[in-house]
Amino acid sequence: MKVLVVDDDEANLVLLERYLRDFGFNRIVTMQDPREVVEVYCKERPDLLLIDYRMPHLDGLALLQSLQEHIAKDEYVPVVMLSVDQRPEIRMKALASGAKDFLKKPLDAAEARLRIQNLLETRDLHRRLEQQKVLLEKMVSERTEKLEHAQIEMAIRLARAAEYRDDDTGEHIWRVARLSALVAEEMGLPEAKVELILRASRLHDVGKIAIPDGILLKSGNLTPEEFELVKTHTTVGAHLLSGGHSSLIKMAETIALTHHERWDGKGYPHGLKAEEIPIESRILAVADSFDALTQDRHHRMAFSTTEAVEEIERQRGQQFDPEVVDAFLALHQRGEVQLG
DSSP, X not given: OEEEEEOSOHHHHHHHHHHHHHHTOOEEEEESOGGGHHHHHHHHOOSEEEEESOOSSSOHHHHHHHHHTTSOTTOOOOEEEEESOOOHHHHHHHHHTTOXXXXXXXXXXXXXXXXXXXXXXXXXXXXXXXXXHHHHHHHHHHHHHXXXXXXXXXXXXXXXXXXXXXXXXXXHHHHHHHHHHHHHHHTTOOHHHHHHHHHHGGGTTGGGGGSOHHHHTOSSOOOHHHHHHHHXXXXXXXXXXXXXXXXXXXXXXXXXXXXXXXXXXXXXXXOOOGGGSOHHHHHHHHHHHHHHHTSOBTTBOOOOHHHHHHHHHHTBTTTBOHHHHHHHHHHHHTTOOOOO
């Protein structure tokens, strides 16, 4: 372990260094000017500090106060104050300022050795506890990550199971996810968010698993009661994805709940409008609608690409966020919007 010794008297430094070497220490830094200690401490990060109480320019208490700003609250760094002044009030001031022990000068070598040894054993135990804490946190994090991966895998399987009932290939969720990511990238969203949107978008319709086939596959118009039941796939999907801690699960829950909200506030389930709707859901709404329009469904034939793009453009500022539509149209004009 490394020891930093601060004393303005060079003779004292020589004596203290000799004691420490006799104690078995060979990593010793000595300093006479207390004004330079903070910089050296931050560079060397010693395990123990021996500081003289009376020094010019900066006494031991003032130096200790300066050092406290650079010692983390959860870090145990023992400081021993050294002084020829043995008045109780001096000792109390030193201990109240953060010193872990107080030794009188000249030192009693045997006593000093035992006290230093005890302080360093305490530091070592503290570091071991911190390492154990980090290890346990890592184990909990890994365990949580595994559980969330299992949850995501289950949700994707449910989403695909739901899609197979309404999409012969079951590829709707993948097409929508890819297009959502392209639009997000076109809008200049950060790369990490684009990646999250790509992955979370696959789960947008997981709640459809709860909609009966008789309604989901109905070839004619839905009754008001049936449509109300269809709308519940948003809240059901959010419920299936609730309780996660990762950014992916949280975004997937948000998208599942809000991807049928409309820019004009006429969507469901909560009638959010404009920027009250999360950006990922505003993006997915355009991608989802385009893909749905260009695929055959039980109740209608597919639109042509041109017709679908025109419909998206017509809904600019009504169903869809104008900025999202503009990004989608820019992709289309460059030929980057592909049908499945």
